[in-house]
Amino acid sequence: MKNYNVTAIKSLLDTAxxxxxxxxxxxxxxxGSALGLALALKKAGKTAQVLSLQKPDQNxxxxxxxxxITDSYNPADLVVTVSYPLDQIDQVSYNDDGGKLNLVVKTKSGATKIDQNQISINNSSxxxxxxxxxxxxxxxxxxxxIVNSGNWVYIAPxxxxxxxxxxxxxxxxxxxxxxxxFLLPMLGLTLDTESGKDILIGLRVATQSFSVNVSPESFEAGAICLRATQPESSNPATAGPKAPVVEPVNLATARPIENTDRPVTPSFNSTAPITPNPTFSPTV
Structure with missing residues (x-):
């Protein structure tokens, strides 16, 4: 079992x-690892996307x-952020005024005015x-x-x-x-059937079915992923102890239990003759 220092990563992830x-x-x-992480994040209620400039093939x-997986990313996208209660906004629209784009945010009746300092514009969406x-x-x-902005976590061998x-x-x-x-559980993320399968496939390919570049931790990781891919009913890590099976007893045909605590009296046959041993020869 590996023990990474994930304090900084967890601090970023908890608020994301x-x-x-x-x-x-x-x-x-x-x-496989990226998709395993993405699926685990989605299960934790977060949105997740994988960026790869190469498209996956049949392999x-x-x-x-x-x-x-997406193969496109445009850091020049414009984002206008309004720090204002959503329940006080009635409608958001846009119009073309003389070739200029106008974004219109209409607040509900009686709502306070949106101040200039509540609006921020950036192009790092x-x-x-x-x-x-x-x-x-x-x-x-x-x-x-892309790394010039954002909260980045660098993971590499x-x-x-x-x-x-x-x-x-x-x-x-x-x-x-x-x-x-090993990282996902340390971050409080669940390795389930789908994420476990993706990571296990990646591990098998990376180690050529556990024949090269392996360590004891490689086999341990494989076992962890394999257990995660099993249905809960057959997974010993999630299945509870089996209840003992009790067969019904038919009282009409059941033989009474004998009391084995009472002393047993030996029985001697007093009528049987005692025959001396002819081969017995006392030694003087």
């Missing part, structure tokens, strides 16, 4: 409502959550509340500028200092699937 997981270099290991068809980078961002090319990362997790020589098997 949305997550972006970026995979610069596509492999079954990295995509990835057995993975769950492929619909969460592509970054979610928390972002995970699985490996070096260089293969993203010009899209690598190679120790490289990333100044843009607010949290870092490095596990040398371990595939992503092994890292995430």
């Amino acid at each position: 409502k949305s997550a972006l997981i970026v995979v610069p270099t596509m492999s079954v290991d990295s995509i 990835y068809s057995k993975l769950s959550g492929l619909e969460l 592509g970054t979610a509340d928390i972002c995970f980078m699985l490996g070096d961002e260089a293969p993203l090319g010009d899209k690598a500028s 190679i120790a490289v200092q990333k100044t843009w990362a607010k949290a870092t997790l490095i596990d040398p020589d371990a595939p992503f699937s092994e890292i995430f098997t």
